[in-house]
Amino acid sequence: MGSWGSINTLRNQIFIGFMFIMVMVLASVGYYAYDQVSVLLKNNAEKHIQQTAVQATGKLDVLLRGIDTFTAEIATSAQVQRMLANKIDGGEISFAERQLLQQEVRKEEAYATGIRSIEIYSADFERLLPLTDVNLLSRVPIDWITKVNDARGDIVWLGLDERFPDVVIAMRQVRLVDRSFSFGGYIMVHIEKSYFGLTEAVNPASAAISNRESMGLIDGEGRIIASDFADEAFMASRLQEGMGETASLDGEDYFVVKKRSEKTGWNIVILTPVSYVMEGITVLRTAIIVSVVVGGVLFLILTFILSTMITRPILNLIKAMRNARFGTLKPIPVTSATMEIDELGNTYNQMVASLNEMIEVVYQKEIIQSRTELKALQAQINPHFLFNTLEAFYWALDEKGDEELAQVVVAMSGLFRYVISRADEDEWVTVSDELDHAERYLKIMKMRMMDRLSWRIEADEASRRTPIPKLLVQPLVENAILHGVEQRVGHGTIALKVMPCERPGYTRIEVSDDGPGMDEDKLRSLLANLELGYAGAAEAKGTGVGLANVERRLRLYYEDETDGLEIRSEEGRGTTMAFRIPNELKGR
Template sequence: MKQLFRKMSLKRRIWVSFVLLTVVCISVTGTYVSVFFSREMKTQATKTSQDTLNKTAQVFDERLRNIVVSVSTLMMGEPFQRTMRDVQASNSKEYYNRLSQMQTPFAQMMLAEQSIDSVLVHTSIGDFYPTESKRSSFHFTDTFINAMILKAPKQWATLWVSGHTDQLFSRGNSVISLIIKPLYEMQLPGVYVIVNIREDYLEELIQAHLQEGSLRQLVVDRSTEQAVFSSEASLPKDNKLLYEQVALSSRGHFEYLSESNDPFLVNYVALGMNPDWVLIGYQSKSKLLEPVQHMRWTILTIMGVCVVLALVMSSMLSELLLKPLSKLRNLMLKVEQNQLDVRFESVFEDEISQVGHKFNRMLGQISELIEEVKVSEQSKRKSEIKALQAQIDPHFLYNTLNTIYWKSEMEEQQDVSGMIVSLSLLFRLGLNNGKEITTLRQELEHVAQYLKLQAMCYPDLFAYEMPAVDEELMNIPVLKIILQPLVENSILHGLQELPHPGVIRIEVAAAEGMLMLTVTDNGSGMDAARVEKMLNGADTERTSYALSNVAARLSLYYGYKAAMKLESEPGVKTSVTLIMPIQEVINE
């Protein structure tokens, strides 16, 4: 991908950049807006659903509380109390009389609470109920209600039974039953007041508080893990997780994944009259977020339109921008053909014009540099010639050949052979096949042959030391004949007048990418400060042509990175250190 982008023209890159910028900006903005609105809608829907549930639960609790109050009023009435006294005394003779007396309280209770479908007081002397309601063939002990009573804990006062078909009366309506033990001065075993509440009435009560939307409500029993209303018995098959969630607290909200992998937002609140009954509100998350989905499609449409506009605008902009660049490119093509007199002209003062002016200045500098290079090359050639002239110094050759002659006269053939070989190697290494750059190995070998010859010419003048050098440094490229002039300078100016033998030491070191070559002697020394001023051009009087020549060659080839460091303590130590950057190793 990177290679493809690099091969594109500038115009094509501008197109791609505009399109990418447009797509990224709209995508980031659209994603942020989409996520923000999704979260906000989810939060608001959860809050609204919880508020609706709280209101519905309050109304539902109030209705159940009114029913309980109505039943309590019935039980505190005189007809009911007389009936309980007969039950206590097991007096069944007054059954029909008491049944007749109970009709008025029954009618009053059902008139006050129209949600009550039927009522029955089960006692050991008989069942009491409104006579207009026809009893079914089921005996109380065979009914679903009696089974619930037998399963209930021992200490109970009120039982709520979820939606079921009424087995006590022949109408068989779907009802929710309230079972209450009688309010009497003493406990009467086997006596229960059963109030059947119309299930459809309570369902309408719940649905009446729902606004238009996707929110749905149902009531479930946490103790039995079933719906309270029989019409809501078809809960999801994997509703175990649902009941585990609503069993955690009295109210809350969570996300629920149905068996068909549809996400739902669920709110719940426990009813005050029966904490086991929980009012649940649920709504489809996908339907709730449908506006967000429409918004995403709108964003994609806007993105497509903006991409087209970006292509058109980038094409126009690239034409405007590339016109001066094309002009500058044509000028560069002419420069490639060595037409250095061309110049860029523009009436604008923008960045491209600044580049054009820099181009004009660069052409001027190139012309100046060409002249400087010519002068520099001439200086290099002169320095090389001086180096070669120093190598074949007549005085050195005279002394060397004279020594060879006398040694041959004295028949010291081995010394003669050695000196001839050293002289030959000295010239061969110095010539270096006409190349200016040699290796550190060959440069050290060159100066070693020179020292060997001079030591034979002046047998008692000096001794020399060349410590072993790290093999990794031996192939580093260096200028040829940069050590021999320093050694010659030590012999001629430092050791000639010493009353004792001198010592010349050549050391090599490397650190932080720099190579350091040091020539040290214990000769008469020099004025290091004055020589450094001379080398830097501050002193016009030249007193050391060898040092000047080496310093000039270092500067020509390595520039400011190279340096020559001088130290001198007469009679103790005089050292010249050449510092140069380590360049690529030459593989021999």
């Protein structure tokens, strides 16, 4: 399999996993940085626009204060006050006085900028200046006069003159100082629209602003007083319709900022191209994309190198392990600078050394096993020869009429077959098989002890079918004969009982004799030997070996399902040995 033969290779998984993580990290960081910085740039741009609007409003206030101051000086001049007071008293103003008033006003105009003309009217709307007989009601609408009256001496900015669209009109009442500031007449001032040029004064050092932003001064009726809009007529129509926070003009989007003048009620409107505000964001986005691409490429190269460094020793190890299928187990050179890979190589080399040793051991064992099997085949002749010999004894004794001895030979043959044969079969038999084997043993011992030995076997049919390990009962019978009957003077009896236990699902097997029994010290010593196990019992001068074997086998076969071997004995009254086994063994 090639290095890139499958997506499941370690190199591909490392490569794809690292790239995925890197892309996620770069994308997350880039998105977060773009979002935060774009918000910051946008906020800075908005602050700049707001600052521009504040500066423009400040400039407008300065211009308005200049007109306010100028008209206040004229309204409070001695000649205007005297002439209007005379008019209030019913006097007539001569033409010469009006000329003198005109000269006085012209002197004031010489120090003012943006003033096209000044008109002065009496309280009954008669024009005093200029020197033409025109009524105030013919010059301005009555509602404008109402606004001026409501202002009670403050200057009122009325807006564009209907006859001269390039002129802005402002009016104020003239209050007579010597007569407790009573109403005396009106002053109307005509101001050039160019006087309200705000753009150049806001930040003349910044050429970029003038190139990107457009600014206009709009009166209360939506008419443009001053602006640097490219198409004032189009802008006037759009302003009449109303604008929200953004507007689209000539295919370009603009942010719209409005700042209202409290003195005039006019609005300063600033249009800033969205592209200008987003210019820094676009540069930022480009920088982030380039950074992500460059970082991704660099990480791609580094990941490829790292994955190669990790997987190359593993691939060499895999190659060496594949060669093991052909019987070639050779250590590999360990050259990796990575501790884990180096440890993996060393572990493999140790495993190769161990496997080579094991192969040699297995090879030697196979030779020994072959020789053992050959000897086993040869040894199979010995039991066969023994059984045939016993069979010949039986027929010889039967022909001579010695039936009792013949039965003993049959019992010996059955005993040997039970012990020696079935070596390759299951060690488990039934209780019935064990009882038959014990009875054969008793028959043989009967031949030796003659009338000194008798026995009885009691077992119900259900208990006989209980499974039991082979040769578990016979050692108890043998122990009862050797240490019970043989130690008794005269006739002795062995009782072998198999009965259901008081605990449901269990069978009790009991072997008892009527021998001399044991005192308490000897019984305690025997039980101690059983606790020591088979080895401990063998050390006690060869006594109790069979009992320790039975105890140990019970513990091994039944574990916690048996209480082990139970021994009861009284001096002069015999000994009883018993154990309890389950009717069905778990796992069988």
